[in-house]
Every structure is written in C-alpha cells, then in structure tokens.
Amino acid sequence: MAPAMMQAMRYHGKPELRLEEVDVLPLKKGEVRVKVAFCGICGSDLHEVYHGPLTCCLPQAPHPLTGGAIPETLGHEFSGVIEEVGEGVAQDGRLNVGTRVCIEPVISCRSCPSCLVGDTPLCKTQFGLYGYSRPGGLAPYVNVKQTNVHVVPDNVPLDIAALAEPLSVAWHAVACSNFVAGESALVIGSGPIGALVTRVLKARGASAVYVSEPSSVRSAIATRCGADRVFNPLETDVVAAVRELTEGQGVHVAIDCAGTQRTFDAAIEGVRAKGRVVMVALWDKAKLPTVDMWALMAKERTITASCCFASRDMQEVLAALSSGQIRVDDLITDRIALSDVFDKGLEVLRKDPAQVKILVDLKAQAK
Ligand SMILES: [Zn+2]
Ligand SMILES: [Zn+2]
Numbered sequence: 001m002a003p004a005m006m007q008a009m010r011y012h013g014k015p016e017l018r019l020e021e022v023d024v025l026p027l028k029k030g031e032v033r034v035k036v037a038f039c040g041i042c043g044s045d046l047h048e049v050y051h052g053p054l055t056c057c058l059p060q061a062p063h064p065l066t067g068g069a070i071p072e073t074l075g076h077e078f079s080g081v082i083e084e085v086g087e088g089v090a091q092d093g094r095l096n097v098g099t100r101v102c103i104e105p106v107i108s109c110r111s112c113p114s115c116l117v118g119d120t121p122l123c124k125t126q127f128g129l130y131g132y133s134r135p136g137g138l139a140p141y142v143n144v145k146q147t148n149v150h151v152v153p154d155n156v157p158l159d160i161a162a163l164a165e166p167l168s169v170a171w172h173a174v175a176c177s178n179f180v181a182g183e184s185a186l187v188i189g190s191g192p193i194g195a196l197v198t199r200v201l202k203a204r205g206a207s208a209v210y211v212s213e214p215s216s217v218r219s220a221i222a223t224r225c226g227a228d229r230v231f232n233p234l235e236t237d238v239v240a241a242v243r244e245l246t247e248g249q250g251v252h253v254a255i256d257c258a259g260t261q262r263t264f265d266a267a268i269e270g271v272r273a274k275g276r277v278v279m280v281a282l283w284d285k286a287k288l289p290t291v292d293m294w295a296l297m298a299k300e301r302t303i304t305a306s307c308c309f310a311s312r313d314m315q316e317v318l319a320a321l322s323s324g325q326i327r328v329d330d331l332i333t334d335r336i337a338l339s340d341v342f343d344k345g346l347e348v349l350r351k352d353p354a355q356v357k358i359l360v361d362l363k364a365q366a367k
Helices: 042-052 164-176 192-203 216-224 240-247 263-268 294-301 311-323 338-351
Strands: 005-011 017-022 031-041 079-085 100-103 141-145 149-151 186-190 208-212 230-231 253-257 271-279 301-306 332-336 355-363
Touching: 005 338, 017 192, 017 338, 031 100, 042 216, 042 338, 079 141, 079 164, 079 230, 100 141, 100 253, 100 332, 149 311, 164 271, 164 311, 186 192, 186 240, 186 263, 192 208, 192 216, 208 240, 216 230, 230 240, 240 263, 253 263, 253 301, 263 294, 271 294, 338 355
Parallel strands: 186 208, 186 253, 208 230, 253 271, 271 301, 332 355
Antiparallel strands: 005 017, 031 079, 031 141, 031 355, 079 100, 100 149
C-alpha cells in the first residue's frame, strides 16, 4: 500500500522547483495508482521551469478540465507499476495490481469530434497534460485515469518505456508527414526530438535521412540515430546539398525540429514537387515566420504541423520497441535521483548538448 505522504518535485512558478511533502491522493473512480519507476526530463520542463508558467496554470485561472494549477508536480514521461486499482476501472484484465505501464499524458474532454476519432490533442478544449495540469511522475506515486495508461509489453524494460512518450512525439511527427517506406527525408535540428525523429524515419524504412545541425556534438548524435549525412548549416548550403543527393529534386518530406525562419525556408526549399513539410518546433508568437507562398504553389508543396501525439502513436511505439524495430537504450544519457532533478537534470540539459534523455530513477538515492 502507498504511504499517506510522499516527496514530490513541485513547480511553484519561475524558477522555483521544490522537493516537498505532499499527500498521496485517494483514488478517484476509473483511476489506478502507479508506483513510478522512471520519469524522463524534457525540453518542455526546461521551458516551464525557467520561463514559465507556460503549460501549468495559475491558481486564479486553473485548467478547465482538471482544475489544476501551480504548485504542480512535474513529469509527463513516466513508466511504473500499478499499485492499486480504483473503483470503476474496467474489469477486462488489462490493468491489474502489478501491471507494468507507461502513461499517455494528454488530458482532453474525450467527447468532442476530435477526441472521438482519437485526436485527443486537437480537443475543442485546451488539452491538459499529466505533469502540468495535474500531478505527474516526478513523485513516487501518481493517480492516473485508466484511459491514460498503456500496458508495456513484457520484453520492454521500464526505463525504455519511459521514453515511449517522447518517442511518440517523434512518431506522430513522422505520421503527420504521410511518410511511407522508401522515401527520403530532411530533419532539421538534432536535439532530443530531432534525434528521435531521425531514428523513427530510419526504423520505418526511409531510403535516406539527411540532417541539418550546427552543433558537432549533436551531429554525432544524429549519426548515431542513423542519419545518412549530417550538414552544418553554418558551413554548407543544406538545400543545395540535399538537392544534389536527390538528383536535383529534393527530399519527399522535411521535418523542422528547430523552428527559425531560416530552417523553415530550408524545409520548404528542401522538399521536391508535392513534398511535405512538418513543423514540430514551437514558435514564439511574437516571432512567427513568413511563408513563401510562391515556393509552395510552384511545386504544390504542403506544410503542416504536428501537435503532441495520439493514443495510436503510443501503441505503435510500444509495438515497435517490443519487436526491436526501433531501439532507444543508447539515447538514455544519464540517470539521476528525484532530489537531483534541478542540479543534475534541468541545469545539465540546459548546458550540455550531448544530453539526449536524462531519466529520473525513483529508486535511486541522491549522489
Ligand atoms: Zn516531453
Ligand atoms: Zn475533446
């Protein structure tokens, strides 16, 4: 049984993160209690802590679906084991005490037209997330609705399962491009998401993946993820280089994980006639890019964007991890204790471009 109190890493608004004693909440109808095993730290956590609150809500304007507001327990990339099954959880044998799970963090109304076809992040209500809009995985226990729980296949370890969330973001971005095996791709930016996008494209049979990345450390990560060629955009005309490698045509799809006017232009110019561009990066609303409509029209190129991911993406990711179609174990670059989240997690991620995924191991002691 879970204790009455626990230590949780809670965000209080910029830039305060505190490990503090909180109640282990009673289970509501349809929820399971997950004993957290691993929780990843992500770029969005970094933005939230240093520049937020952005995704977290303020107490005077709590989240419309959850009523959540700061202080909030962070952590939206987590895996664990079911400790307790609440009343009203489906008795279909899927979720039991001891079941190994990972969490799909999107919270939506589940009744609007988008939600009903499984596009939960496109909900008519502003969607919420575990770890921002209700307590997340930077704590020993989290109560999670049964609809947000995925069973982890037996042969996938729980540390790998914690990466199913960011991998689903990359998987969804590739899905948004309508990519099919045998096509070529340009990935712009090889931070944690760009690296995973490269890995997903290779796992799904890309004929070639070219990456544009200025940092030499991150270029090496792109190569490790399977990139066929990596270009430094500060030294090379990436569009020209990509065209040369594709008989003057350009790639089938470009995925922009950097989000600057320059990278956006390169994505558009880098794809061939009828090529597709997907924007994954987040934009500062004060610095939105301009679009060269002529470049679109002349080649009937398409631009779309990818927003978080849907349940089906996580199901496909878990199946791909289980079958060995994709691996991510080499992208876990550090493991830390809960009390070290700020010093050894966020601060390190902010300064060290060699980091891809830092996992918090809930069983580890602070060093
Ligand atoms: Zn994340
Ligand atoms: Zn909805």
